Amino acid sequence: MANLPESLFSSDPRPSSSSFGAGPSTSGANTYKASDHDQGDPSRAKILHSILDLNDYRTRERALYLLDKSRGSIREDLPLLLWNSFGTIYSLLKEILDVYRFISAQNLTQRASNRVCCALALFQCVASHRDTRMRFIKARIPSYLFPLLNIENRERPYEHLRLTSLGVIGSLVKAGDAEAVSYLLENEIFIYCLRCMEVGGELSKTVATYIVQRIIINEEGLRYCCAFAQRFYTLSRALGNMLECRTAELPGKRLLKYIIYCYLRLSHNPRARDGLRTCLPASLRDPNLINLLRDDPTTVGFLQQLLYNVSMGHQYTVI
Numbered sequence: 001m002a003n004l005p006e007s008l009f010s011s012d013p014r015p016s017s018s019s020f021g022a023g024p025s026t027s028g029a030n031t032y033k034a035s036d037h038d039q040g041d042p043s044r045a046k047i048l049h050s051i052l053d054l055n056d057y058r059t060r061e062r063a064l065y066l067l068d069k070s071r072g073s074i075r076e077d078l079p080l081l082l083w084n085s086f087g088t089i090y091s092l093l094k095e096i097l098d099v100y101r102f103i104s105a106q107n108l109t110q111r112a113s114n115r116v117c118c119a120l121a122l123f124q125c126v127a128s129h130r131d132t133r134m135r136f137i138k139a140r141i142p143s144y145l146f147p148l149l150n151i152e153n154r155e156r157p158y159e160h161l162r163l164t165s166l167g168v169i170g171s172l173v174k175a176g177d178a179e180a181v182s183y184l185l186e187n188e189i190f191i192y193c194l195r196c197m198e199v200g201g202e203l204s205k206t207v208a209t210y211i212v213q214r215i216i217i218n219e220e221g222l223r224y225c226c227a228f229a230q231r232f233y234t235l236s237r238a239l240g241n242m243l244e245c246r247t248a249e250l251p252g253k254r255l256l257k258y259i260i261y262c263y264l265r266l267s268h269n270p271r272a273r274d275g276l277r278t279c280l281p282a283s284l285r286d287p288n289l290i291n292l293l294r295d296d297p298t299t300v301g302f303l304q305q306l307l308y309n310v311s312m313g314h315q316y317t318v319i
Contacts, residue, residue: 046066047067047070047078047081048081050067050070051063051081051088052085054067054087054088054091054092060091060095061115064095064118064119065118068118068121078125079125079126079129079131079132080129082122083126083135083136089126092122093141095116095119096116096119096144096148097144098116099112099113099148103158106153108157108158109157110156110157112157113156113157113158113160113161114160116161117164120164120167121164123136123141123145123168124164127142127168127169127171128171130175133171133177134177134179136172137172137179137180137183142168142172142183142187143187145165145168145169146187146192148161148162148165149165149169149193149195150192150195151199152199154199154200154201159200159204162196162204163200166204166207166208166211167207169184169189170207170211170214173215174214176214176218178218178220181215181220181221182220185215185220185221189211190224190231190235193208193211194235194238197209197238197241197242198238198241202251202252202255205251206254206258209242209255209258209262210258212235213258213261213262213265216262216265217265222266223269225266225269225272226266226271226272232266232271232272233275233279235262235266236263236279237279239263239281240280242259243281243283243289244281253292256293256299257293257296257299260284260299260303260306261299261302263276263284263306264302264305264309267305267309267310268309277311280306284306285307290303
């Protein structure tokens, strides 16, 4: 299990309504206070009220669903409101911690899964925003998600939890921040992505492969992956298994695209390129697979570059 911070494992004193909005922010520099503008904006006032409700265990579940539902018409400042409001991040973390015991006992229900996934979706908002992303990382909050990526159960509640947790990590790497990549590498994110590639459903495999692709686009990520033969061959084997074990049913276009991107990026490293000459899946030359990409000339071009790099033994282009 990940080396988790310990300070949040204390008992949860469930706050009374009199404590709402009082005291300094526990998750940011400032505590947000409602203004006349907020009171004149019904949608904003509703969001603020729901955020306050997260602090009360009795109203937290409904507040989670309401805030998750509102993400479709998301406000640009929602991540800032979540981060800077009193006790909110702690309340969301408690939802993550509370689900550990269900995972350990293998009795996670769909309702419990839906509830914690709402909390994870709000974390994804925070991870996506440029002004809260690095605070989120420096607080080491993603460390609490790693056990959720390490589960092996394939049933629907667990798959929902796995996919939503991957979505948070995917938001961290989307912007390409070097500091985010370094943090994830230090916490061995590859191990968790490989587990999701192995046991996850199609969507989980796709997001896990996307995360790997975004990491190895970064030079530090590529060096990390190719520093030891075992790391390289483990990743290459995981990518190949997603192709080879489904010969009767080709992977979806997005998953296939990310697999090709990963192999192409690996081919930019001389040692990895030599390794690919012996372990590149033959299915990447399958006409049926290539036909699946007929409407995606960019990915077809990347596949051609990959095959050229491996066959000729040197790099042709860089993505």
